[in-house]
Amino acid sequence: MTNCSCDSFFVNFSNKARLNIMLLLKTRACDVTTISRNLKIEQSLVSHNMTKLLSCNLVQSKREGKTKIYSLNKKVALPILDIYEKNILKNCCSICKNEKKK
Amino acid sequence: MTNCSCDSFFVNFSNKARLNIMLLLKTRACDVTTISRNLKIEQSLVSHNMTKLLSCNLVQSKREGKTKIYSLNKKVALPILDIYEKNILKNCCSICKNEKKK
DNA sequence: ATAACATATGAACTATATTTCATATGACTA
DNA sequence: TAGTCATATGAAATATAGTTCATATGTTAT
Numbered sequence: 667m668t669n670c671s672c673d674s675f676f677v678n679f680s681n682k683a684r685l686n687i688m689l690l691l692k693t694r695a696c697d698v699t700t701i702s703r704n705l706k707i708e709q710s711l712v713s714h715n716m717t718k719l720l721s722c723n724l725v726q727s728k729r730e731g732k733t734k735i736y737s738l739n740k741k742v743a744l745p746i747l748d749i750y751e752k753n754i755l756k757n758c759c760s761i762c763k764n765e766k767k768k
Numbered sequence: 769m770t771n772c773s774c775d776s777f778f779v780n781f782s783n784k785a786r787l788n789i790m791l792l793l794k795t796r797a798c799d800v801t802t803i804s805r806n807l808k809i810e811q812s813l814v815s816h817n818m819t820k821l822l823s824c825n826l827v828q829s830k831r832e833g834k835t836k837i838y839s840l841n842k843k844v845a846l847p848i849l850d851i852y853e854k855n856i857l858k859n860c861c862s863i864c865k866n867e868k869k870k
Numbered sequence: 871a872t873a874a875c876a877t878a879t880g881a882a883c884t885a886t887a888t889t890t891c892a893t894a895t896g897a898c899t900a
Numbered sequence: 901t902a903g904t905c906a907t908a909t910g911a912a913a914t915a916t917a918g919t920t921c922a923t924a925t926g927t928t929a930t
Contacts, residue, residue, distance in 0.1 A: 699905090710907085717909090731906090732905060
């Protein structure tokens, strides 16, 4: 964990890759290769992104043999992911759709 | 309102200027000049930012004579601002402090 | 209609973030 | 310890976001 400024925190949610990683980790803890295969994100990019998520305390990691298992820090991440899934996903997109119809 | 993708939504919170604008609007509705003076952000930059906030339905606006009054769309913005103020601001920064001590 | 104030817009510039690739490091097994 | 698999890292390239400035547009009052 290096640095997490109070505004760098939300950057993690404004990036599709990291958002999807968190949504995946919400369902189960995963190693890097699993994340990479599931989300079709190149391995080193996953690692780079995990560093950013770690630095803002959004995930935790533990070594397990050769692999490294990442899990969601639910206390920190879930409140925002929940808002995202329950409200924004619907509101935001329906707003766009409505606007486009006009 | 133009376009608000589901991941562009959080970009609004990951930018100091827009975050501060929302925190100001949380306390009271303001016109552009007032925002600009209060937060020491150049006028045209405030306008650019208001466009982005509008496009994600985070603020509303109404003309009032020469000025345009922006107000926070509390239903959409407050849940996240509250998390920011109550948790992230403290957690995030204290985490950084603790890490730096090591 | 013109002047004065308020806000918006577009284009050029600057700064940051994302992505990729090559390669280093770490961990297990034969 | 050499080989293999898993992950991390740094630097370069690319993409996206933020900022500034000049100026256009909108609104009111004279």
